[in-house]
Amino acid sequence: MKLILIAARAKNNVIGKENDLLWRLPADFKRFKSITSGHFILMGRKTFLSLGKPLPNRTHLVITRDSTFEVPEGHYTFQNFEEAFTFCNKLNLEELFIIGGGEIYKQTLPMADKLMLTEVEAELDGDTYFPEFDPKDWKITFEEYHPTDEKHRYAFRFVDYERKNSK
Numbered sequence: 001m002k003l004i005l006i007a008a009r010a011k012n013n014v015i016g017k018e019n020d021l022l023w024r025l026p027a028d029f030k031r032f033k034s035i036t037s038g039h040f041i042l043m044g045r046k047t048f049l050s051l052g053k054p055l056p057n058r059t060h061l062v063i064t065r066d067s068t069f070e071v072p073e074g075h076y077t078f079q080n081f082e083e084a085f086t087f088c089n090k091l092n093l094e095e096l097f098i099i100g101g102g103e104i105y106k107q108t109l110p111m112a113d114k115l116m117l118t119e120v121e122a123e124l125d126g127d128t129y130f131p132e133f134d135p136k137d138w139k140i141t142f143e144e145y146h147p148t149d150e151k152h153r154y155a156f157r158f159v160d161y162e163r164k165n166s167k
């Protein structure tokens with residue numbers, strides 16, 4: 001199973017503040033939707049709560065240490081990553097998308113095969129970060145620049161990184 005981290009980060013690695021995003025970039029939402037639709041998406045309990053309700057057409061896997069935490073039918077909770085990965089492996093998933101937040105990216109980056117990042121061209125003040133990684137370990141396989149316009153306050157680039165020694 002390929003582990004794919006999908007995230008939007010500012011130039012200083014900020015990804016969120018007060019359990020919310022710091023930008024509204026419709027083209028980024030659109031890409032996120034098209035990439036993750038029909039797939040299983042794994043997230044931390046805080047990111048799940050920040051969504052308000054499950055995103056349509058995706059199976060949500062929520063990591064929490066709270067064994068009483070409930071999610072709607074058709075979605076699942078796990079008390080650690082091992083349980084979640086065992087569940088996915090039993091289903092023979094080809095890909096699992098890790099959608100955040102900071103705690104979850106940090107713990108899964110060492111296992112990730114691919115990063116699909118939206119690199120937002122701004123330095124912003126926040127409280128949650130994407131973990132540092134060494135660009136030497138990754139090769140860029142896709143890059144697309146989007147300038148600012150009336151719907152996009154910040155310019156940004158979609159950049160896909162694949163781990164150099166990934167199978």
Ligand SMILES: NC(=O)c1ccc[n+]([C@@H]2O[C@H](COP(=O)([O-])OP(=O)(O)OC[C@H]3O[C@@H](n4cnc5c(N)ncnc54)[C@H](OP(=O)(O)O)[C@@H]3O)[C@@H](O)[C@H]2O)c1
Pocket residue numbers: 006007008009014015016017018019020021043044045046047048050063064065066069078079080081099100101102103104105107128
């Ligand atoms: N820009 C982006 O691409 C992006 C994407 C997603 C989220 N975000 C932002 O990121 C922020 C949320 O991130 P966050 O780091 O605060 O929280 P998070 O990673 O979404 O969730 C953290 C929670 O996950 C659970 N957890 C973490 N590690 C665990 C483990 N090893 N075993 C069991 N449970 C574990 C814990 O839940 P319990 O406390 O219930 O045990 C923990 O409190 C928000 O601001 C959100 O908007 C940004």
